[in-house]
Amino acid sequence: MTVDGKVTTKNFGPVDFTSREDKLHLFRQRALADAVLIGHTSLKRDNVRLGLPVDLQQARTKRKQTPAPWRVIVSNKGRIDHRLKIFQSTISPILIFSTTRMPKKTQAALKAKATLHLTESDEIDLAAMLETLRTKYNVRKIACEGGPTLFRALLELDLIDQLNLTIAPYMFGGAKAPTLTGLSTEFLPASVHCSLIDMRTSGDECFLTYRIKHQRRRN
Numbered sequence: 573m574t575v576d577g578k579v580t581t582k583n584f585g586p587v588d589f590t591s592r593e594d595k596l597h598l599f600r601q602r603a604l605a606d607a608v609l610i611g612h613t614s615l616k617r618d619n620v621r622l623g624l625p626v627d628l629q630q631a632r633t634k635r636k637q638t639p640a641p642w643r644v645i646v647s648n649k650g651r652i653d654h655r656l657k658i659f660q661s662t663i664s665p666i667l668i669f670s671t672t673r674m675p676k677k678t679q680a681a682l683k684a685k686a687t688l689h690l691t692e693s694d695e696i697d698l699a700a701m702l703e704t705l706r707t708k709y710n711v712r713k714i715a716c717e718g719g720p721t722l723f724r725a726l727l728e729l730d731l732i733d734q735l736n737l738t739i740a741p742y743m744f745g746g747a748k749a750p751t752l753t754g755l756s757t758e759f760l761p762a763s764v765h766c767s768l769i770d771m772r773t774s775g776d777e778c779f780l781t782y783r784i785k786h787q788r789r790r791n
């Protein structure tokens with residue numbers, strides 16, 4: 573995130589305003605997770621594979637984990653292009669949580685590359701998705717890599733435990749570049765309280781770790 577809270581530019585360009593150290597920090601966080609979660613727009617815009625460098629894969633194997641976390645894509649509409657780079661990488665299985673709005677042709681193309689979880693409703697139930705990941709795939713720790721729309725949806729449901737935030741030494745300004753919680757002009761249903769549990773600086777960047785204080789007791 574920039575100093576003025578932006579996570580991308582007004583054109584939703586890929587995030588290239590942080591350092592190599594930040595990219596490594598992202599990989600290290602990803603490597604700790606059982607699954608990595610991404611919203612369809614970020615996947616499309618950034619065309620990421622969500623893999624890991626070899627040394628981090630080896631470290632996971634030593635810890636008796638799979639070489640890389642499950643890769644999980646979230647999309648309501650389901651118009652996901654099977655030619656995206658993520659589908660060319662076999663580093664770990666891919667799960668797609670979407671709805672039966674996904675066109676039949678797309679379903680057929682994606683079935684060869686991923687496991688599809690399609691709900692009959694118009695929108696995904698994120699809490700139910702997490703439950704499925706826990707019970708069916710034994711996922712305990714998920715690294716959500718955004719984007720802001722997905723992050724905000726999880727935050728509104730009080731489903732985030734920790735936020736790893738890098739402050740990059742830039743300011744973009746403008747109302748059309750999304751902030752950490754997206755472009756919505758609406759307030760969150762309740763302000764979210766965080767406690768700072770770690771802070772580190774490297775060059776001009778600041779790496780923060782916040783624990784999110786839960787608002788409600790979950791069932």
Ligand SMILES: NC(=O)c1ccc[n+]([C@@H]2O[C@H](COP(=O)([O-])OP(=O)(O)OC[C@H]3O[C@@H](n4cnc5c(N)ncnc54)[C@H](OP(=O)(O)O)[C@@H]3O)[C@@H](O)[C@H]2O)c1
Nearest residue numbers: 579580584611612613614647648649718719720721722725
């Ligand atoms: N600076 C950073 O660290 C960082 C990190 C991540 C992303 N980004 C940037 O953020 C931009 C994209 O942000 P964004 O907010 O538009 O995208 P996003 O959250 O990645 O994706 C939004 C899309 O994901 C699906 N989605 C999101 N929430 C959902 C929910 N609750 N249920 C079901 N589907 C859901 C929907 O897909 P469908 O439209 O297919 O239904 C939705 O349109 C990109 O430019 C990316 O580079 C920056």
